[in-house]
Amino acid sequence: MADWLAALARRADLRAKAGLTRRLSPRTADDAVVDLAGNDYLGLSAHPEVVAAAAKALSEYGLGATGSRLVRGSTGAHHALEETLADWLGVDRSLVFSSGYLANLGAVRALVRPRTLLVSDAHNHASLIDGCRISGAETVVTPHADVDAVATALAAAPDRPAVVVTESVFSVDGDLAPLARLHATARVHGAVLLVDDAHALGVVGPTGAGAVAAAGLTGEPDVVVTATLSKALGGAGGVVAGPAEFVRHLVETARTFIYDTALPPAVAAGVHAAVGLARDGDGLRAELAARAALAVDRLRAAGLDVSAPDAAVVSVTAPGPEAATDWAAACRETGVAVGCFRPPSTPDSRSRLRLTIGAGPSRADFERALEVIVECAP
Known part of the structure; x- marks a missing residue:
């Protein structure tokens, strides 16, 4: 292997040991997961x-x-x-x-x-x-x-x-x-x-x-x-x-x-x-605010360290990068997509799940997603 490719391989190995490997995960058009990872806050992408x-x-x-x-x-x-x-x-x-x-x-x-x-x-x-x-x-x-x-x-x-x-x-x-x-x-x-x-x-x-x-x-x-x-x-x-x-x-x-x-x-x-x-989406914004407040209440009641959102982003602290990755993967396997943020993407070197609250999923699906996050917590 050329020297420059070997150097890249060594750097990838170091990232893997630190729990910082990133992978592309394609989704299908009919993906049925409850999406708390994307940014389609008002559910307008498919309106x-x-x-x-x-x-x-x-x-x-x-x-x-x-x-x-x-x-x-x-x-x-x-x-x-x-x-x-x-x-x-x-x-x-x-x-x-x-x-x-x-x-x-x-x-x-x-x-x-x-x-x-x-x-x-x-x-x-x-x-x-x-x-x-x-x-x-x-x-x-x-x-x-x-x-x-x-x-x-x-x-x-x-x-x-x-x-x-x-x-x-x-x-x-x-x-x-x-x-x-x-x-x-x-x-x-x-x-x-x-x-x-x-x-x-x-x-x-x-x-x-x-x-x-x-x-x-x-x-x-x-x-x-x-x-x-x-x-x-x-x-x-x-x-x-x-x-x-x-x-x-x-x-x-x-x-x-x-x-x-x-x-x-x-x-x-x-x-x-x-x-x-x-x-004209005041009703959607009210629903977003209600869901964000509900997420904070439910996750804190389960003993998780959760940010207080001013909009529709909720941050949940993970014990470390590998734990965050495993937590997100477990949620995904149970039908819930959540964001997984690890260094260097975090400004404070703290790993967390990031939930982007959206108005698209039904309220029942959203509440079930919160249960899954708690059940899969490390």
Whole structure:
């Protein structure tokens, strides 16, 4: 075996010994498990209106966008989605990317000017971390949700442009960032606040417009919002939303927008339909909140260490990476899919199951899934 392949094999062996092996597990279209691992919070991915809108666009445009947005990839479906997202989020403009990951990379890089300081929460998603790294800007990582630490970092660089970078609902434990306090702190120091609203869009806030809206920050000129379109909206892609001048800057400079093939028009059309359903989905959001509270009550009553969710993500601590893997596998064998998060995917080196509460399964199936999680606990 070539030396470089042997080195990779040794590294894989070390990961296996640490319980960190990852495997692809394909599912079928008729998979009957109760899904507490995916991010289809509102159950819209297979909604008849969403599927019909996507199918119509598929028949009109074909499978792919055929090019980047600035060449041949922009269609009426993309522009209609961007206008609707901007209206929903209460901003000047929005711009759709082919993934939430690329949206975050593009947004962070576009906010960086010479001497910019990035102040990033320790629990931020990998896409935000990579955006900070790729930007080349100095980055200060502050303790999780610590507004005082953010203020200290900003005060230490009074003459430099700065950006405070955070998720709203954090993807691992599901807790909510103190957005109003972060914004007030950023404004005092003349900094921009960048919020990844991926796990809040469609789930919290007035008409499901996200945690930024819930914090009363809609349309603020020093706030930029990013989100995926693959969670509560059940599709794919990402969005950056904010002041018109910033979105124009993205169109003209963001490499992850300019040099990437556009989101397929059928997906854009399906997501557009999903936005309409999400905006009118107060009943679904109430059901999500009730289910999240029920999950915490049932799992804590069984003696498990469970996070208190601010949206629809519930984190359950496991004794270690191997125990987490075995626990998730046992649940899967009993018909329940749960997320399994282990280092390095966790910001605190703690392994856990991550439950993403959805409105799709019946209440009876959901309650049975909670019983399975307790029964399979190590």
